[in-house]
Amino acid sequence: MLRKGLLFTFLISVLVLAACGQSDTKWDEVQEAGEIVAGTSGTLIAASYYTEEDELTGYDVEVMREIASRLDLEVKFEIMGIDSMLPALDSRIDVAVNDIEATDKRKEKFNFSDPYKYSYSTMVVREDDYSGINSLEDLEGKKAGGGATTIYSQIAEHFGAEVVTYGNAPNEAYLSDVNTGRTDVIVNDYYLSKFGVGAFPDFDIMLHPNLKFHPTEQAVVMPKDATKLQEKINEVLAEMREDGTLTELAKQFYGEDASQRPEGEIEEIEGLDL
Incomplete structure (x- = not known):
């Protein structure tokens, strides 16, 4: 009986360690590559778009660049449509940054950072x-x-x-x-x-x-098991909020501080399954 109990405890420990290992895989991959691949559209004025000089920029783009820099990583942007962006997290990209709303339904399938835009x-x-x-x-x-x-x-x-x-x-x-x-x-x-x-x-x-x-709240999206990457990105976003970088970038691209919750009455919509 004691042997069965020890075996059960051992199996539980193995499963927990395996889960922890899986959750750190994405961060390990990104660190090993020295690069984080971010999906974005390049078609959203002020968030992700190309200048007349054909340079990719925007609030989401520059927030992601700053996150990567503070994590000592390069960032590579993959341009794609919004409809294919979240499915691409299973294969082509590490994160998605494209003014994507963090909803309860999406959180069942993906991990989200803390919000960088409201x-x-x-x-x-x-x-x-x-x-x-x-x-x-x-x-x-x-x-x-x-x-x-x-x-x-x-x-x-x-x-x-x-x-x-x-x-x-x-x-x-x-x-x-x-x-x-x-x-x-x-x-x-x-x-x-x-x-x-x-x-x-x-x-x-x-x-x-x-x-x-x-x-709404917009955030960086990543695969569901990428908990270590989520933790690292959240640490950097907290620093950027504290030192005013998020506010500075928001005002640069939006003319208003979109990193803070908007004032005034905003109607909630009942019955949406988002």
Whole structure:
């Protein structure tokens, strides 16, 4: 009986050690390579985009560069569409940084860092008539431009909109379609929408002035078992928050401190399974 008890204890210990070993694998791989591979789109103005000189930059990109630098790692960015980014964590990339919201459902499949950005959702609509939208319920029957797997498309569908999907298209394609009437609305992050609209002043589009909903937290995404990597990234993000680096980068790219929770009343949406 004693022998069985010792054997059971030994097996439990082996399983625990194996689990710990698995959780450290990603960090060991990254350290050995001296490089962390980050998936991003390169198409989100202010978050991840290319300058006129064809240089990749943006808030998410520069936050990731700073994280890698403080971990004594190089960073390599893999450009891909948002719909393929999370699946790529199983093979092609180590982390994903693309204004990705940390939701309960996603946390079941992936590890997330502490948030480096806080925001909420709003809509891009036509300026002349708000695209006939004055409430979330008015999304019913409208055409909403968006990625197939984004939270914003799920919100649009939740209220009855038809989602028109894109590949890894630039902001201009989404915004132009609202302008021309091919679509009616884009449900998206406040900061990204603000800079997207500002980049195309000749389009008949604007941020909806009255709709603020679905508060969000954006974070670095990594494989589910990458607990050591998660711990290391969180340590660096805490340093960056403490020394003001996150605030500085947020103001550089957004003109506001997106690293802090936004003020004001933001409507929560009931019944979403995100």
